Amino acid sequence: MTGEGATAMTGGRTVSAAVDAAVAGDGAGWDALFDRFYPVVLRFAMARLGDRSAAEEVTQEVFVAAVASIRSLRERREPAVEAWFLRIARFKIVDRFRRGRRPDLEVPGDLVAADDPAEAATLRMEAAEVRRAMERLTDEQREILVRRFVLDQSLEQVAEATGRPVGAVKSMQHRALAALSRRLGRREAA
Amino acid sequence: MTGDERHSLPSGVAAWAAESRLTPREQPVADARAAMHAAAAAPPAAIPGRSSRILPALRAAGRRHPLRLGTATLVAAASLLVALGWDAPAGSPLHEVRIGREQVGLILAAGDARTALRLSYAESRLRDAKAGIDPQGSLGEAAGLLDQARAALPAGHDGELWQRWTGDEATLRALRAGSSDDGGRSRSGDGLPAPGGAPGGDDRGGTAGGGESSGATASPGGGGDGGHSGGDGVSSSTSSAASSGDGGGSGDDGGGRSGSTSSSSSTSSTDGGGHDSSSGSSGGSSSSSSTTTTTGGGSSDH
Secondary structure, three states, X not given: OOOOOOOOEEOOEEHHHHHHHHHOOOHHHHHHHHHHHHHHHHHHHHHHHOOXXXXXXXXXXXXXXXXXXXXXXXXXXXXXXXXXXXXHHHHHHHHHXXXXXXXXXXXXXXXXXXXXXXXXXXXXXXXXXXXXXXXXXXXXXXHHHHHHHXXXXXXXXXXXXXXXXXXXXXXXXXXXXXXXXXXXXXHHHO | OOHHHHHOOOOOHHHHHHHHOOOOOHHHHHHHHHHHHHHHXXXXXXXXXXXXXXXXXXXXXXXXXXXXXXXXXXXXXXXXXXXXXXXXXOOOOOHHHHHHHHHHHHHHOOOHHHHHHHHHHHHHHHHHHHOOOOHHHHHHHHHHHHHHHHXXXXXXXXXXXXXXXXXXXXXXXXXHHHOOOOHXXXXXXXXXXXOOOOOOOOOOHHHHHHOHHHHHOOOHHHHHXXXXXXXXXXXXXXXXXXXXXXXXXXXXXXXXXXXXXXHHHHHHHHOOOOOOEOOOOOHHHHHHHHHHHHHHHHHOOO
């Protein structure tokens, strides 16, 4: 739902029509859903895992799992379908953490290719710190931060996707950032 | 997200957000799309998640609480075993479960209740035999149970338990008579009382007719009647019942002592009909030998 509204078209279809087609076994329906939600799921996974390869693996698992459970999807408007994909992603990420598969320690190619590798490395470390601190937040707080800052969703979009009033989302975001600051401050002090 | 908001973000959040905004790479996208289409085209059972969710859930539970899951599995297996073997007939692999269950019942019961329980177990064996489920084994077990019940019956020879026992004995005898291969082991030829008659002794036919009767060779007809069928037994025991004081010519030791009706029945009346030698299986045909067997009968009193 990054930017588009509930009636957004994916490959000439609405999300709802794409879901209908996918449920009916139409490959084009799956393609439309894939094109629409692959980038969203990939970013969501990256925000939690911090490792590109792991995020890509998880994203692939999400779409395979979606095939198995799409019949259980009742609400077929775009925000609901996106929330459904992200819910599957959350399960897959938790499963990955549970299995103890941590991000690879290889030096990413984009870091090596950066104009200023030292600065890129610093940014990466800061990002890793934030990810670690975020693991201490609640699921709801984490989701709101990812939607707002990674998926670039507006407060209204987050409110619609999560089924909360805009004011509640704003308040939760504020508390989440405050908690994050405290945790990051504690780390820096330590 | 406004510029002011971004400015007020905690240190590192912007870096984290920028790092997370990946642009999809061509190859992983192609791989993921192919995997998705393969899953969509696969038969339902081959797709993870479409298959049973119970097994993965059990596996997860097993990882979290291995001891509890192990205990639950054991209990479930034991319950299944008990359920399957609850009424397993003789000859079936789980028959031991039934015997165990009955033993527990017998241990818990006492007095007449225990006897009644034995009789009901015997009756269920008789039903099995009647239904053609391992007749040999079922009748053998029924005989054993009736023997045990007989030993615990009250001395009065009347009451509900006695009636049941008598009826069960008659059924047993009838079933054995109907059995094609009961041969010399038949209880029916051992002079047991007829249905409706008072119970006889507890020495069972098959063995009595063949084995113990060997000591009573004096009985001309008796030895030969060791394996007599129920027909003879019925008719003779009826007469024996009439002649015995307690209304029950008891019939142990079988054909070997058959024909000793009058002399032995008086003995049986004194000991409750338990171990007296008895009459009857060879019935009228042995009456001529009664004189000879009187001695034998007396000597065979227990």
